[in-house]
Amino acid sequence: MTLSPAEFYQRDREWHPPALTTGYKTSVARSPKYSLISLENTVSEITGPRFGHGDIDPLDKDMLHNYAADGQSAIGERIIIHGRVLDENARPVPDTLVEAWQANAGGRYRHKKDMYLAPIDPNFGGCGRTITDADGYYYFRTVKPGAYPWRNWVNSWRPAHIHLSVFGTAFAQRLITQLYFEGDPLIAKCPIVKTLPDPATVEQLTAKLDMNATIPLDTIAYKFDIVLRGRRSTLFENRLEGN
């Protein structure tokens, strides 16, 4: 008998936004109408891509400098985003890739399709990536992104946010989400935030000011833990491929 991890816990679809959210207009023509077909995990779902330190550069996580000219730095409020990647069993998820992207301090993305009138910062690319350590810990250094207008309602504005992409150890854990900032009055008005079904889910996506991790006279820290799906443990042989 071996103690081996087995299936992932069923994803709680009522904790995620539904596919069709009419207040977020773009979802209307891009949301499947039929129900998802529920699959029990096989080896195709419990495995997933793995990335190592050979895949990325240590500077990739420093968005203040990873696109800046020598001796230059991105313009804006200097912040640290830090926390742990955990699973639903509260166990750390080590060695997993976390990718981030965001607008600059003026709310402008470095993207050929972004036409917002706020200027590009020549020293800010707007993306970063890192791999969690043995305790599941990660951090990015960046500038606080600005709010920006977008075409949903005529006067829709996105709250300041950072997009995050996380892999975990299995394709079943793959996740993309957005981090918001504590105290931002635009959070409650945002049609994308409003796709979330429960106030507690909005709270979970809100990074908290962390004065203990703030570096005095230097950089403000926000704490944001990320939770991926957890797995059942069993005292029986893993049944995915046998019995």
Next chain:
Amino acid sequence: MSDYLKETPSQTAGPFVHIGLAPGAAGFDIYDQELGGDIAGPNAAGERIRVEGLVIDGIGSPVKDVLLEAWQANAAGVYAHPESAGDVEDGFRGFGRVITDFDTGEWAFDTVKPGPVAGRSGSVQAPHINLWIVARGINVGLNTRIYFEDEVAANAADPVINLIEWEKRRATLLAKRSERDGQVVYRFDVCLQGDNETVFFDI
């Protein structure tokens, strides 16, 4: 049990997903290497194939700001992961990441055709590529599977295909084989909505 944590809820990848996951496509060069550009590597055994298609919305229009990720076994049916029994060829990652063309909506990746992989309870799954689709307007990434239309016997026995109650819908998972300039091409159009809505899975 109240001490379980809740999974972080999903939010849309938005229109500028390329900045984070494919910055070259967003229009700038920042990383030494972008991830997911070479699925199989130079040493992988098996048939070299291209997989291509469109992602089509409920109006019938190609969606031009999609990011797709592929996860597949090698030709021997082994995933590049410690929980998959066996070894893969040096350089075989099994992971691919592509975006749709900003003008046409076409996406494509080159790889090797995967082999059959173990299913649950001693069953065998037909060759397939797992696909994950994110875009503006998609609130939670969509999972589907690319099967191959020429694997007739394996597909007929596949436990996942057979889980789909409506036989008509099973065809939405079958990539269509052709040859172009000596290259084997499989066509796999994804319909997010509409009469031919692709089967999506809750994995």
